[in-house]
Amino acid sequence: MVTVGRLVTAMVTPFDAHGEVDYSQARNLAVALIQSGSDGVVVSGTTGESPTLTTEEKLRLFREINEEVQDQGAVIAGTGNYSTAESIDLTRHAEEQGVDAALLVVPYYNKPTQDGLYQHFKAIADSTSLPCILYNVPSRTITSLSSETTIRLSHVDNIIGVKEASGDFDQIARIISGAPEGFHVWSGNDNDTFGIMNMGGYGIISVAAHLVGHQIKRMMELILAGRRIEAAHEHLRLLPIFKGLFTVSNPIPVKYSLNHYGFHVGSPRLPLTEPDESTAEQIRAMLKEYRIDLPLNTSA
Numbered sequence: 001m002v003t004v005g006r007l008v009t010a011m012v013t014p015f016d017a018h019g020e021v022d023y024s025q026a027r028n029l030a031v032a033l034i035q036s037g038s039d040g041v042v043v044s045g046t047t048g049e050s051p052t053l054t055t056e057e058k059l060r061l062f063r064e065i066n067e068e069v070q071d072q073g074a075v076i077a078g079t080g081n082y083s084t085a086e087s088i089d090l091t092r093h094a095e096e097q098g099v100d101a102a103l104l105v106v107p108y109y110n111k112p113t114q115d116g117l118y119q120h121f122k123a124i125a126d127s128t129s130l131p132c133i134l135y136n137v138p139s140r141t142i143t144s145l146s147s148e149t150t151i152r153l154s155h156v157d158n159i160i161g162v163k164e165a166s167g168d169f170d171q172i173a174r175i176i177s178g179a180p181e182g183f184h185v186w187s188g189n190d191n192d193t194f195g196i197m198n199m200g201g202y203g204i205i206s207v208a209a210h211l212v213g214h215q216i217k218r219m220m221e222l223i224l225a226g227r228r229i230e231a232a233h234e235h236l237r238l239l240p241i242f243k244g245l246f247t248v249s250n251p252i253p254v255k256y257s258l259n260h261y262g263f264h265v266g267s268p269r270l271p272l273t274e275p276d277e278s279t280a281e282q283i284r285a286m287l288k289e290y291r292i293d294l295p296l297n298t299s300a
Contacts, residue, residue, distance in 0.1 A: 005039025
């Protein structure tokens, strides 16, 4: 089994001109991301438009990307949703496709209690031998996974970490200091990576790594080497693209950016749409300020 590394990209799902999943281009993108610094990819996460993918599309993506990546990097399947039973079923089927880990988002819409969250995640973890990563993103789910519940879950053997996108540094500090050794905290926001890693966090599950993966990896290496002033310089240089990719709802800006750059991933599926012209102009201006690391020549 491949280890889940420090830099993981939450991969977009490419669609063709008819709005169907482009599995060939998904394979190309996964390889390109590994080649541009990522240690692995999340498939069918929020950035991958998981709410609009069918179960059949998700399972085929898990299988094809796992076949393509093999041991070059980790493949993490986004298998959590607001239904514990559905999450268990999808996680079990993802495991059959050979993925390396599962990403489990906090249930959205139904607003469970903290004990409900604990029972939900423990039930999924108990149903699989896959390493499981919790995903706390209250801007999307409303409910936030508390530090106390995260630490409680950190003692479940195959729950290996959390993707923390709360932006609450006090909460994140409590998790880092209170969870057992070996439980990893990945930043869920590119602009939080510098701060989280300097507190002892492990890495980032990134959107911006679609475009500047090597540059993010370099910043992380500087932090790990104790060269914090240089790392801070890189963080500040990259901050406009970290923020700019969330000008409107993710993954609208990153998909537009990839298409503009020449790596075609299609339009988002409804209810997401292409950016309006004013937003698109802002994205194009932002992209001019950066070297793009993603290779374009991965097609067979």
